[in-house]
Every structure is written in C-alpha cells, then in structure tokens.
Amino acid sequence: MSSELVASPLRAAYAPYAAFAAFGIFWGAWGAALPALRTQAGVSEGQLGAALLFIGLGALPTMAFTGRAVDRFGLRVVAWLLAALAGAGLLIAAGADGVVLLVVGMLVVGAASGAADVAINTLAGRAEHATGKPLLTRSHGLFSVGVVIASLSTGALLGAGLSLLAAFAVVAVVMLALAAAAHLTSASLRIAVHREDTAREKGGARALTVPLLAVGLVAALAYAVENAHQSWGAVMLTDVFTASPQLAAAAPATFAATAALARLSLAPLSRSHPTAMLLGGGALATAGSLVLATAPSVAVALAGLVLAALGTATLFPTLLSRSLRDTDPAQHGRATSAVAATAYLGFLLGPAYVGLLAENTGLRGALAGVAALALVFTVAAAPISARHRK
Numbered sequence: 136m137s138s139e140l141v142a143s144p145l146r147a148a149y150a151p152y153a154a155f156a157a158f159g160i161f162w163g164a165w166g167a168a169l170p171a172l173r174t175q176a177g178v179s180e181g182q183l184g185a186a187l188l189f190i191g192l193g194a195l196p197t198m199a200f201t202g203r204a205v206d207r208f209g210l211r212v213v214a215w216l217l218a219a220l221a222g223a224g225l226l227i228a229a230g231a232d233g234v235v236l237l238v239v240g241m242l243v244v245g246a247a248s249g250a251a252d253v254a255i256n257t258l259a260g261r262a263e264h265a266t267g268k269p270l271l272t273r274s275h276g277l278f279s280v281g282v283v284i285a286s287l288s289t290g291a292l293l294g295a296g297l298s299l300l301a302a303f304a305v306v307a308v309v310m311l312a313l314a315a316a317a318h319l320t321s322a323s324l325r326i327a328v329h330r331e332d333t334a335r336e337k338g339g340a341r342a343l344t345v346p347l348l349a350v351g352l353v354a355a356l357a358y359a360v361e362n363a364h365q366s367w368g369a370v371m372l373t374d375v376f377t378a379s380p381q382l383a384a385a386a387p388a389t390f391a392a393t394a395a396l397a398r399l400s401l402a403p404l405s406r407s408h409p410t411a412m413l414l415g416g417g418a419l420a421t422a423g424s425l426v427l428a429t430a431p432s433v434a435v436a437l438a439g440l441v442l443a444a445l446g447t448a449t450l451f452p453t454l455l456s457r458s459l460r461d462t463d464p465a466q467h468g469r470a471t472s473a474v475a476a477t478a479y480l481g482f483l484l485g486p487a488y489v490g491l492l493a494e495n496t497g498l499r500g501a502l503a504g505v506a507a508l509a510l511v512f513t514v515a516a517a518p519i520s521a522r523h524r525k
Contacts (some may be wrong), residue, residue: 136486137247138217147262147265147266147270147320147321147324148266148268148270148273148315149316149317149320150213150262150317150320150321151212151219151255151262151270151271151274151277151317152256152270152273152277153313153314153316153317153320154213154217154254154255154258154259154273154313154314154317155255155259155273155274155275155277155278155281156277156278156280156281156313157217157221157281157309157310157313157314157317158217158220158251158252158255158278158281159277159278159279159280159281159282159285159304160281160284160285160306160309160310160313161220161221161224161248161279161285161310162248162278162285163281163282163283163284163285163286163287163288163289164181164224164243164285164286164289164302164303164306165224165374166286167284167285167287167289167290167293168228168289168293168299168302168303169183171299171302172228172231172237172299173292174191174226175228175232175510176231176232176233176234176236176237177232177233177298178233178234178237181275182234182237183237186234186237186238186241187241189238189241189242189245190241190242190244190245190248191245191479191482192242192245192285193241193242193243193245193246193248193249193478194245194246194248194249194252195249195476195479195480196249197245197246197247197249197250197253198244198249198250198252198253198472198475198476198479199214199472199476200472201249201250201253201254201468201472202253202467202468202470202471202472202473203468203469203471203472204438204468205253205254205257205467205468205471206257206465206467206468206469207337209323210254210257210258211318211321212254212402213251213254213255213257213258213315213317213318213321214313214315214318216247216250216251217251217310217311217313217314217317217445218310218311218314218348219247219250219251220244220247220248220251220310221306221307221310221311221314222247222307223240223243223244223246223247223248224303224306224307224403225300225303225307226240226243226505227241227243227244228299228300228302229300230294234329238449239435248336249476249479251470252475252479253468253475253476254424255274255317256271256455256471256475257467257468257471258321258324259274260455260456260459260467260470260471261324261464261467262321262324263406263456263459263463264459264460264464264467265324266416267393267406268318268406269402269404269405269406269456271405271452271453271455271456271459272398272401272402272405272432272449272452272453272456273398273399273402274452275398275448275449275451275452276394276395276397276399278312279391279392279394279395279398279448280395280399281437282391282395283388283392283400285306287405289302292305292441294368296373300404318493327456334425339467344436344473346458347458347470347473347474348473348477349519349521350421350454350455350474350477351404351460351473351474351476351477351478352477353512353515353519354450354451354454354455354477354478354481354517355477355479355480355481355484356479356481356508356509356511356512356515357416357417357420357447357450357451357454357478357481357483358451358478358479358481359481359488359505359508359513360420360424360447360484360485360505360508361394361448361450361451361482361485361486361508362438362449362481362482362485362486363476363485363486363488363489363502363505364390364423364424364427364444364447364505365387365390365391365503365509366485366486366489367442367486367489367498367501368386368387368389368390368427369383369384369386369387369426370383371436371490371498371502372385372386372436373504374500375430375436375496375499376432376433376436378433380514382433385437386437386440387438389392389437389440389441389444390440390441390443391443391444393440393441393444393448394444394448395448397444397445397448397449398448398449398452401449402449403434404449405449405452405453405456406456407513409453409457410516410517412450412453413450413453413454413513413516413517413519414513414516414517415439416445416446416447416449416450416453417444417446417450417509417510417512417513418446418448418513418518419443419445419446420441420443420446420447420506420509420512420513421446421506421509421510421513422446422506423439423440423441423443423444423445423446424439424443424444424502424503424505424506424509425439425503425506426438426439426442427439427440427443427502428499428500428502428505428506429437429499430501438491443509445508447509450512450516451478454474454478454516454519455471456474457474457476458470458474459471475495485505485508488501488504488505488508489492489501489502489504489505491501492504512516
C-alpha cells in the first residue's frame with residue numbers, strides 16, 4: 136500500500152486550529168452552563184454528578200470506532216461531527232427536564248464529543264504529518280484558549296439574563312462557522328491511496344494495535360493526572376484553605392490558562408525533543424502535585440497547579456504525535472482511535488481516583504497519590520518513547 140499526502144502548509148494549519156477552537160468553545164460553554172442546566176433539569180447536585188458519568192459512557196464507543204470512519208470517508212467527517220456536537224448542546228439545553236432526559240442528553244453529548252475528539256485529533260495528526268510542524272500540540276493549545284474564552288463569555292451571557300438555549304445557540308453559530316472553516320481548509324490534506332495489497336494492509340493495522348494500546352495506557356496516566364487537578368483544584372482551595380468561591384475559581388482558571396500557554400509556546404519541542412518533553416513533563420507534574428499536596432498557603436497551592444499544568448499540558452499531544460509519525464496517513468484515524476479511546480479511561484478515572492483516596496487519606500494525601508501517578512507516567516514514558524523513536 137502506498138499513499139500520497141498533498142497539502143499547503145498554511146491552509147493545513149488553519150484546519151486543526153479551527154476544529155480545536157470549536158471543540159474548546161463547546162466545553163468552555165458547557166462548564167459555565169452546568170449550574171443553569173442543573174436548575175433547568177430540576178436535579179440535585181448528586182443527580183447531576185451521576186448524570187455527568189454518562190458523558191463518558193457515551194463517548195467511549197464512538198471514540199473506538201470513529202477513526203475508521205475518518206479513514207474511510209475522509210476529513211470532511213470532522214465538520215459534520217463538530218456540527219453534531221453543537222446540535223447535541225442545543226438538544227440538551229432545550230430538552231433537559233428531569234433526571235431521565237438529562238441522562239439521555241448526557242449520552243448524546245458524550246457520543247458526539249467522543250467522535251469529534253478522535254476526528255479533530257486525526258485532522259491535526261494528518262496536518263502535522265503533511266507539514267512537519269507541531270500542529271497537534273498547538274491545536275490542543277487552541278482548545279484551551281477556546282475553553283477560557285467560552286467559559287467567560289457564556290457566564291456573561293447567562294448573567295445578562297440570556298436563556299440556556301439562547302446561550303447554546305450562540306455557541307452553535309460560532310462552532311458551525313469554525314467547522315466550515317476547518318472543512319474548507321482541510322481540503323488541502325487529501326490522501327490519494329493505492330490499495331495494492333488489502334490483506335497486507337489489514338495485517339499491518341492489526342500489528343499496530345498492540346503498541347498503540349500501550350501508548351494509550353501511558354497517556355491514560357497523563358490524562359488522569361491532568362483531570363484530577365482540573366477537577367479537584369477548586370475543592371482543594373475551598374476545603375483546605377476555606378477560600379471564597381471567587382478565589383477557588385482561580386484554581387481551574389490558572390490550570391487552563393497555564394496549559395494553553397504551555398501548549399502554544401512549547402509545541403516545537405514536542406516534535407524536536409519528544410522524549411525530553413515526556414520525561415520533563417512527567418517530572419514537573421510530579422513536583423507540582425507534591426507542592427499542591429503540601430502547600431501551606433493558597434499562593435503556594437496555585438504555584439503547584441502552575442507546575443502541574445506545565446507538566447501535563449503537552450503529554451498527550453506529544454505521545455499521539457510520536458505514535459502517528461510511525462503510522463501511514465491512511466491509517467491515522469484508526470491509530471488515533473486506539474490511543475485516544477484508551478487514554479480517555481484515565482480522563483474518566485482520574486477524579487474518581489482522587490475522591491476515593493481522599494476518603495481514606497484526606498485531600499492532601501489524595502493529591503500525593505496524584506504525584507505517584509505522575510511518577511509512574513514518567514517511568515513508563517521512557518520505554519514508550521524509545522519504542523517510537525525512528
């Protein structure tokens with residue numbers, strides 16, 4: 136099998152940037168809208184927490200299979216899946232009334248999000264392969280920027296009296312515009328594939344599965360550490376330092392803003408020095424987690440979050456970039472599905488891991504447990520990186 140990748144470097148960069156910005160805008164708006172969604176649905180905090188688990192249940196199946204669709208039908212799938220995610224937001228904003236409909240809406244949002252996640256990462260990987268530039272890591276940086284902007288904007292819209300459905304309508308319009316931009320600019324990333332030996336291609340795809348799943352398991356550790364800090368940072372400031380809600384909100388904001396800066400500024404190193412990025416990032420995440428676990432003040436705790444964010448921000452895109460560099464572009468979708476779906480398990484389990492540890496050791500002890508996860512990642516990243524070194 137042989138394939139030819141044709142791309143304009145400038146246009147190739149615009150496509151993943153637009154796609155990841157759209158994805159970040161959705162999730163930034165989602166986080167800001169959750170309190171209003173809970174009120175509209177008429178559920179308790181515990182019921183909302185249980186319903187949120189169904190996002191993961193909806194996402195995992197679509198993450199596992201979307202890659203094949205992208206490989207088969209091409210990158211035009213990306214725009215349609217982003218449009219589906221925007222529609223899922225409108226659906227849950229309009230129809231969430233009671234816990235049953237809320238759960239159904241969460242499943243739909245999860246399914247659309249999981250599919251879009253794999254598709255946009257495949258798009259970024261394809262663009263990076265075509266241009267030789269660190270577009271995966273930079274695209275993840277645009278996601279973080281989108282989260283920060285959309286969370287603040289959605290909060291302002293809801294605070295001004297706009298309804299939940301109207302706020303998501305604004306989000307949908309912006310997402311559709313960005314999806315259209317991604318669709319138009321991704322046309323330069325077409326692949327011409329000549330299938331001379333289908334049996335050999337299928338055998339090659341199977342041979343890729345085991346090492347890619349191994350990468351996914353290591354990436355799951357990175358995601359577990361990242362989401363543990365993102366989810367529990369505000370709780371740490373509230374419970375340990377009795378911080379006000381406004382001050383506690385500085386924890387996730389600090390983490391997200393630092394992650395965005397790290398992804399945008401350190402992106403070139405993710406391609407030129409991936410091993411150093413993985414080992415250094417793991418070490419920084421370990422140190423930041425320990426600083427947060429032992430912090431004597433809010434200022435020191437925020438400094439720990441900055442270190443942890445600097446460490447974790449580039450881990451997943453660097454691992455994915457390294458893996459896709461050894462993969463034929465015609466199989467980028469399948470490869471991305473294997474890595475991303477496996478890694479997503481860590482994203483789901485990270486906050487629960489902290490919660491279980493906190494019940495037995497307290498929140499400081501639980502955060503020390505997060506440092507242990509980051510250390511395990513650092514140890515595991517070395518052989519994984521060596522395995523994918525050309």
